[in-house]
Amino acid sequence: MTHLTEETLNLFLDQALAEPEALAAQAHLAACPACSASLADLSLVFSRLETLGDSQIDLDLGPRPCSG
Numbered sequence: 001m002t003h004l005t006e007e008t009l010n011l012f013l014d015q016a017l018a019e020p021e022a023l024a025a026q027a028h029l030a031a032c033p034a035c036s037a038s039l040a041d042l043s044l045v046f047s048r049l050e051t052l053g054d055s056q057i058d059l060d061l062g063p064r065p066c067s068g
């Protein structure tokens with residue numbers, strides 16, 4: 001069995017895979033605990049990045065004197 005690469009898993013999370021590849025990836029993930037675990041790890045990183053992005057935007061919009 002060929003395992004999914006990290007790149008494929010990233011694209012899968014991004015929903016950027018073409019349909020046949022996405023279906024193949026889904027089938028593999030259903031059958032392969034190792035790749036499901038990798039996908040779970042990656043999706044954790046993804047949601048953390050999103051959270052970080054949000055708080056960074058908040059910081060950038062903080063009150064700031066308008067003199068320049």
Ligand SMILES: [Zn+2]
Pocket residue numbers: 002003004028032034035
């Ligand atoms: Zn696998």
